[in-house]
Amino acid sequence: MAYETNVSEDDIIRIHDNHGNTMEFLGSGGQYLSASSVRSGRYPNPVTNIPRLRKMNVNEDDIFLCAYPKAGTHWTWEIMTMLLQQSAEYHPHEKESYMYEFHIPETLQALEPPRVFNTHVRPNNLPEQFFEKRCKTVFVQRNPKDTAVSFFYHCKNLIQFGGTFEQFMDFFLKEDEPVYHCAWYKYTLEWEQFIRENPDHPVHCIMYEQLQQNAIEEIKRLATFLKTPCDDKLANLIAEKCSFQHLKDATLKVKKGGNSETLYRKGKVGDWKTHFTVALNEKFDQYLQRHPTTSVYTYEILPYTRSHIGGHLGDEMASETNVSEDDIIRIHDDHGNTIELLGSGGQYLSASSVRSGRYPNPVTNIPRLRKMNVNEDDIFLCAYPKAGTHWTWEIMTMLLQQRSEYHPREKDSHMYEFHIPETLQALERPRVFNTHVRPNNLPEQFFEKRCKTVFVQRNPKDIAVSYYYHCKNLIQFGGTFEQFMDFFLKEDEPVYHCAWYKYTLEWEQFIKENPDHPVHCIMYEQLQQNAVEEIKRLATFLKTPCDDKLANLIAEKCSFQNLKDATLKVKKGGKSWTVFRKGKVGDWKTHFTVALNEKFDQYLQRHPTTSVYTYDI
Structure with missing residues (x-):
């Protein structure tokens, strides 16, 4: 609605500073609006309107x-x-x-x-x-x-x-x-x-x-x-x-x-x-x-303040930022790059992320997580970083809620190693925890109660490429892809989160030695090729109904581009650039030199797994 634009010059109040800036106001009763907004018809003139409003x-x-x-x-x-x-x-x-x-x-x-x-x-x-x-x-x-x-x-x-x-x-x-x-x-x-x-x-x-x-x-x-x-x-x-x-x-x-x-x-x-x-x-x-007021104001939200929005952890939550220098593990390459880690039980997080309060210190938190209480209906989604955790977690939450609606929070709100036990235990059931930890770092009750487990794998060469970009964005790794691969392929020193070969071999061993523990295995490449069938297979494991219509709707909502858009536009605090890049199978071929590919194949030969990976579609 446009209002009367006639303004008397006598009514305009001009306020100046010493730098040449001027503000022009119109007002009544100690209440002022911008004169330009009134002249444009955006607002009524307060000189005449405020007295009328009072009546x-x-x-x-x-x-x-x-x-x-x-x-x-x-x-x-x-x-x-x-x-x-x-x-x-x-x-x-x-x-x-x-x-x-x-x-x-x-x-x-x-x-x-x-x-x-x-x-x-x-x-x-x-x-x-x-x-x-x-x-x-x-x-x-x-x-x-x-x-x-x-x-x-x-x-x-x-x-x-x-x-x-x-x-x-x-x-x-x-x-x-x-x-x-x-x-x-x-x-x-x-x-x-x-x-x-x-x-x-x-x-x-x-x-x-x-x-x-x-x-x-x-x-x-x-x-x-x-x-x-x-x-x-x-x-x-x-x-x-x-x-x-x-x-x-x-x-x-x-x-x-x-x-x-x-x-x-x-x-x-x-x-x-x-x-x-x-x-x-x-x-x-x-x-x-x-001008003292009786109100008491909060000028910052201090570390480890919890903001329970939507029943989950708010973006403002920060963890204890005190880190002992003795606990920091520094890994170097020959090019001047250094990655600083903190860890326990062979599980490592970025020291800078802990110092900033983004994540709790794994040195003290991992042992506490192992003692955490879990419910029999808790589900654990286990995958190496960049193997498809976000993708699978969204599919699982949709199957459990029986509709193709995105969970309002990012999957990090349910990520095991990113929170203290009290935060995780406060989440509403049914809970789908997701994690990159090795089996030994899961809660003792996970084994006792035989919690349902979904284990996702992806070919390690595409993982390595995606992980490189993830680390560039998330922990500000400043080296080249080939320099990053020096860290990824380390066999005698810690690796961010954990070494791929150790993670994979330990999970394969756990599955083989615990046939009574319910584990459902998914391959990233098969999920990409046959999404609807893989979703229905997962639904059968979770014992949730899923007809063709729901499976197709979930597959569409969980397509790579749709998930990327949802992370930015739907999720609270979502940042798709740190999570999603391409999602393609075979993108490793545009990054690996022939020499690096030979080096990686030798790494795989030294640590043979029982899984068969698809390196191209």
Whole structure:
């Protein structure tokens, strides 16, 4: 909707900095919008509209979502609309269609109830009837440093602010002149005062960081306030649909007129640290000291914080980062490349991934995993890296849920060696754990309870090529493919995860010596050639129904390209470039020189396996 574009020059407020940047505002009641947005007809003129909004009629069941810009308004609004409609479906319109100060009263009053208005206005600019009818209010806050960073990028995109971040902060921290929308400290102090002085007005407070850390619990808390039913299933579905990446995608693809580029950037807690200089941080802290609030803000999510989204591990989880130098194993080649590993039981992870908190330290975690409790219906998917773990795991989850829908999480959320026992044991059943560990590193109860096992293999030459690109992306291996092969073919030193020949021989020995343990073997190449038949064979092993229709649907959904796209667009935190490359059989021929091929064949002859591999289709 376009609004009246006539603007009086006398009403325009121009704010300048010392670097030649200017912001032009129009406002009323200490509330300001961009003059250019009003001139273009995007928003009504607040000079005349804010006074009219204060006189607007509201319903008793109207709900007001109040938050400073970039504090989580979009996120919370979507959650609220899903709770009210009792389904995890996105509202067809952007939240701006319900944004109080962006419309005239007649437009807002024409919206169908129940109406969830969202707004960045200070309490004094809300309708008089909001106070009289005690409309339910949800007040969302975020730590002001992350708010400032996000607001900077928002202003660059939306009102074409042309200065640097530090120049923007000159505007953000102004205390004696207008600030776009309003000054953060005034907004926050006035809302805190309103809540304190109106204990009978129903207000529910949410902290952005708590919503990110404990989405399920915060959604259920919000549902209780709204008096809407919300069981664990619905809370999980809403949390997943309202993850940052999913909302960003939905804004672009589902919403009418959505533009995610101006709304979503990172959504991370603590990103301010990459933008604030020490001097700016000190200046900001002084600003906060001059305007103390009663709220306590979280400025980072500390290591080993769990974020249970969708019942699984959130992307923000980090593990203990203290690593003893004595535990680090450094493997070198003759070209100056070094791989640093940490391990236990012949199983190794990248030391840098452990230091960064991405994975727990295997030195202490592998022994704990061996003592982990497992259920009789737990299934273990075992494969050497790049042998088809992602592919098979998705097929298995679809068979178990009896529909060709992608699991909302990446398979790493169920990866055995990537988590501590407590995290894995908290996952919902039925659980399909996937792992690259050798048999000796599985839980003792895996053997006692004879858990179903799916063992996937792929020809080792294609594995080696795919593994090279995986290591380039994931652990930043900087050498050439031939230099990487020096590490891959090592027989007397540790190999990242473990040596291929040791892994394969030990699994073959386990299968041969334990005929009563239920193991289903899959060859990557056969799965690629005859997907439907292999899926039906797997379903028989899992004792799940699978007719031709379901098998064909799963085969299509789990094609290489579809899985690659889903990892990027559907999965929470998915990064397809680190997981998927080509998936072709025989791609090794474009990488192996004749000399390297002869060297690899000699390696295979020294370590003969009983498996027969397909090196070309």
